Amino acid sequence: MARIETDKVLLETYSYDATGREQLPKGVAFPESEEEVREIVSLCRTKNLKITPRGAGTGFAGGSVPSPNSIVVSTERMDKIVDIDDKNLLALVEPGVVTAHLQKTASEFGLMYPPDPSSLESCTVGGNVATNAGGPKAVKYGVTADYVTGLSAVIGTSEVYQDLSPVRKNVVGLNVTPLFVGSEGTLGIITKVLLKLVPKPETRKLLLAHFRNLEDAGQAVWDIMKSPATPSALEIMDSTSIECVRKYRKLDIPKDIEGILLIELDGTKREVKESIDKIKEILKRYNASLEIASNQKEEDHIWSLRRAISPSLMEIAPTKINEDVTVPVSELSNALRAYKNVGKKYGLPVVCFGHAGDGNIHVNIMTDRNDPKLWKRGIKAAREIFIITVALNGVLSGEHGIGLAKKSYLGLQINEEQRNLYKRIKLCFDPDMILNPKKKF
Ligand SMILES: Cc1cc2nc3c(=O)[nH]c(=O)nc-3n(C[C@H](O)[C@H](O)[C@H](O)COP(=O)(O)OP(=O)(O)OC[C@H]3O[C@@H](n4cnc5c(N)ncnc54)[C@H](O)[C@@H]3O)c2cc1C
Structure with missing residues (x-):
């Protein structure tokens, strides 16, 4: 059975999430298997202790901030990618797998796991499922819920709910799996997840459009979404975000710009070219200027601007x-x-x-x-x-x-x-x- 640790420094380390809210737990457990999770839940039930499931603690809602009188159950040691099934385009993973690690591993098989929260270098798949995390790619590829095809979880009675059939269609029993997605650790501790993967697109392009008026940028988003161009990301930045980022990164953007759209397109070369043409037409209506990244370095720079907003706001x-x-x-x-x-x-x-x-x-x-x-x-x-x-x-x-x-x-x-x-x-x-x-x- 996983030990419940009570060292003071450890309790403090697991007392908060990205909201900065804090509550000291009674203990922290680091189970390494579903069986150990079951034992912890059973023990807590007997002793009338509460349980706070925890991935990486990057949540912005206080979900993994310990409840009073609770044991934090951290999934960080359940971090194995059990299988990448490239024949059926599926990945079976433990909940503590870091999202970026899953993406890189899928990519080595020529496949893609699209959900891409900006915290992907540190957040976990379990946390993503429990919050139904999204990210820039959700606009084309959907959110985590669209990729969860099955899971295993220990519920509050210490029983295990399991639905891990590697099939695309299944109408046997009640469809309980989606209830766990977005349940924020209130229904069970997720111990395994079966996720869909998709083929990697042939090509990708990144565009940056500048608007003199923020509302025009918002209106152009609607025009793009109604058009046949299907962006794989469509992000907006207002002038305050732009000015904050300017303090940290080199930005060749005029001072009078009120809004930026970051538009990513992927698919076949022909699809991407046709989408760029459509988007150029739309941007013309708003006199918006357009830059197209010509290499990976420029693309990385543009994405780094987007990711720099959140930390730079402290300015x-x-x-x-x-x-x-x-x-x-x-x-x-x-x-x-x-x-x-x-x-x-x-x-x-x-x-x-x-x-x-x-x-x-x-x-x-x-x-x-x-x-x-x-x-x-x-x-x-x-x-x-x-x-x-x-x-x-x-x-x-x-x-x-x-x-x-x-x-x-x-x-x-x-x-x-x-x-x-x-x-x-x-x-x-x-x-x-x-x-x-x-x-x-
Ligand atoms: C810089 C930054 C950028 C972010 N960008 C995005 C973004 O683009 N999109 C987005 O959706 N979110 C984003 N987030 C929020 C956060 O990263 C996500 O909510 C993420 O899914 C949380 O994962 P985690 O592993 O850190 O989970 P935690 O924060 O540890 O937990 C989140 C919730 O899930 C529950 N939970 C965790 N693991 C399990 C499990 N195995 N079983 C049951 N319940 C569990 C917890 O109890 C809690 O309620 C961002 C956060 C930061 C700090």
């Missing part, structure tokens, strides 16, 4: 309230205008960037947790952003999840009857409410 203010709302793409332009206006109303910078092609925008309210007045304004601004989003038929979170961070806003989107149904479903998997209690709903 503006010490604390960011980082929301990942999603609106219908047709409302993107309206949403961007409204979010920026919230910033003006509360006198706080509101930085917008992210997965525009999906309507999934990272809205960052820049404030200071240690200044009570600024912090209060930040919280009010966040609430207003959620209200605007729901009014535009959007949702509170497109990828980070609810965890602890957004739980108090859930009522803006989900009614009481729906929440009661979620609770009854949870009780089927976790009758003693030991798995990540009081999170998600």
Whole structure:
């Protein structure tokens, strides 16, 4: 059985996630097999201890922040790629496999695992499944849920739910697997995942378009999504993101640019060429200028600009309230205008960037947790952003999840009857409410 460690430094190390929220656990366990996970769950159930499943702790919702009186179950030692089945285009992996490692391994077989959260060098497949993580490629390839074809998980009774048939179609029994996807560790500890892989595209091109007006950039996203061009990434950066990144990276972008679109296209050479032609036509309508990366080095540079936004925001203010709302793409332009206006109303910078092609925008309210007045304004601004989003038929979170961070806003989107149904479903998997209690709903 995996030992439950209680060393003080270790407890502190596992007390927080990327939100910065903290709670000391009672202990940390590092199981190396499904059997060990079962034993830990059984022990916690007997001793009335709670359980906090944990991948790499990169979550932005507080999901892996320990619940009070809980044991953290870290999957970091369950990190094997059990099999790459290149005949059936499947990968069987343990939950602690780091996403980038899976991508590199699939690539050695001429295959691709598309879900690409920006944290992919450190986050785990288990965490991705539990949060239904997305990334830039979701606009063409979909999110983690679109790749989970089966899984194994230990539920709150210490029983194992397993569905690992390597088939493309299966209507036997109830389709329970999707319930675990996005469940944020509230229904079970995922111990194995069977994932779909796809063939690598023949070619890829990366484009960068500059707009003098942010709303035009938002409108162009909608035009691109309605056109036959199918981008494999369509990301937006507003002027504040651009200025923050400029402090860290060489940027040949004029000062009066209000919005940038980063557009990636992949497929056959002919498909990519036709898509570029379509996109050029659309950009002309907005007088947007266009650069096309001519080699891998230029592509890497452009992607590094996008990835530099999040860390560079600390230049503006010490604390960011980082929301990942999603609106219908047709409302993107309206949403961007409204979010920026919230910033003006509360006198706080509101930085917008992210997965525009999906309507999934990272809205960052820049404030200071240690200044009570600024912090209060930040919280009010966040609430207003959620209200605007729901009014535009959007949702509170497109990828980070609810965890602890957004739980108090859930009522803006989900009614009481729906929440009661979620609770009854949870009780089927976790009758003693030991798995990540009081999170998600
Ligand atoms: C710089 C940065 C960029 C990011 N970019 C993106 C992005 O582009 N897209 C995106 O979707 N997210 C992004 N995130 C958020 C985060 O990386 C994802 O939510 C990721 O899926 C979390 O994986 P993790 O292994 O770190 O899980 P953790 O943070 O450890 O856990 C996340 C949740 O999953 C649960 N969990 C973890 N493992 C298991 C398991 N085996 N069984 C059951 N439950 C489990 C935890 O209890 C928790 O509720 C980003 C985060 C950072 C810091």
